[in-house]
Amino acid sequence: MANYFSRRVLGRAPAHPSSQHLRFLLWWFVSLAIFFVPLRSFVSLAVSDEQYSYTLAVPLISFFLVWLKKESIFSQKTRYFGTFELSLLTIAASLASLIGAASLLGRSAGLSLDLLALLLSWVAVFASCYGAESLKAAAFPAAFLLLMIPLPGRAMHDIVFFLQQASADATARLFRIIGVPFLRTGFQFSLPGVDIEIAQECSGIRSSASLLVCSLLVGYLFVRTSWRRACFVLIIVPVSILKNAIRIVTLSWLAIHVDPGFLYGSLHHRGGLAFTLPAIGMMGLTLWVLRRSEAIPDEQASVTLENDRGTNG
Numbered sequence: 147m148a149n150y151f152s153r154r155v156l157g158r159a160p161a162h163p164s165s166q167h168l169r170f171l172l173w174w175f176v177s178l179a180i181f182f183v184p185l186r187s188f189v190s191l192a193v194s195d196e197q198y199s200y201t202l203a204v205p206l207i208s209f210f211l212v213w214l215k216k217e218s219i220f221s222q223k224t225r226y227f228g229t230f231e232l233s234l235l236t237i238a239a240s241l242a243s244l245i246g247a248a249s250l251l252g253r254s255a256g257l258s259l260d261l262l263a264l265l266l267s268w269v270a271v272f273a274s275c276y277g278a279e280s281l282k283a284a285a286f287p288a289a290f291l292l293l294m295i296p297l298p299g300r301a302m303h304d305i306v307f308f309l310q311q312a313s314a315d316a317t318a319r320l321f322r323i324i325g326v327p328f329l330r331t332g333f334q335f336s337l338p339g340v341d342i343e344i345a346q347e348c349s350g351i352r353s354s355a356s357l358l359v360c361s362l363l364v365g366y367l368f369v370r371t372s373w374r375r376a377c378f379v380l381i382i383v384p385v386s387i388l389k390n391a392i393r394i395v396t397l398s399w400l401a402i403h404v405d406p407g408f409l410y411g412s413l414h415h416r417g418g419l420a421f422t423l424p425a426i427g428m429m430g431l432t433l434w435v436l437r438r439s440e441a442i443p444d445e446q447a448s449v450t451l452e453n454d455r456g457t458n459g
Contacts, residue, residue, distance in 0.1 A: 181267075184264070188296070201295075208291050219284045310348075318335075319391075320392070321395060321398075326398070342409065348394065358382055361382050374436045378436055389421055
């Protein structure tokens with residue numbers, strides 16, 4: 147009787163895949179209902195603030211990755227989490243939710259903790275329905291969901307300030323390279339006939355966040371080794387800064403030599419794609435180099451194997 151209770155009530159008996167999916171969906175919808183208020187705040191923030199607009203795409207991408215790897219994820223030999231592991235996840239989610247509800251760390255940090263609690267509850271439900279091995283196979287899609295969590299205001303402010311400073315420094319170097327005279331005061335540049343300021347909105351935080359999401363996704367799908375994936379993700383920092391500096395210098399040059407309206411026109415407000423394409427090109431070149439470096443050892447191993455076969459023959 148005790149063994150029956152352990153297998154049935156605690157969910158340790160093998161279940162049919164369709165029943166597993168149904169149980170997961172049921173508890174997933176329950177979690178959405180429980181966390182409805184913070185989810186509403188999350189969607190409102192992502193829609194109203196461009197700095198967080200990328201977060202809405204994160205759960206869709208994570209779901210796509212699970213679907214893409216469904217054979218390896220759901221074909222794992224089932225080894226369900228014990229009550230101890232699930233209890234730890236549940237306690238962690240509850241604590242994060244309580245702290246977030248109390249807003250002990252501020253409103254933005256409270257929302258971040260609420261979403262962390264939601265994600266931990268999803269992990270607990272997934273582990274309960276599909277087992278530890280399936281969760282291990284889905285580790286990257288699960289970890290990818292952390293990008294849903296909006297950074298607290300102070301952390302976001304520090305990142306934006308860093309991008310502002312780095313973009314201003316890179317812009318100054320590019321002005322010197324192309325021979326544009328300027329006088330710099332902090333984030334302000336006095337140019338021939340025009341003055342510009344690299345404001346927070348010009349820091350490139352939105353495109354940098356989008357490049358981060360894309361680099362994580364592409365690295366996971368097309369790069370095999372962990373250290374090369376890390377290199378591919380880290381390269382977005384200089385690429386984003388250089389891309390933003392090129393955008394600022396191009397608009398400034400056009401304002402000086404063609405029309406000052408370029409600083410306020412459609413190219414400024416809606417021309418981000420034109421300046422993102424070079425960044426995508428640089429990321430593509432980096433990806434090619436990394437994949438090529440992975441292929442060389444395989445080619446060498448293949449040649450060695452052929453030589454050994456020839457010698458044995």
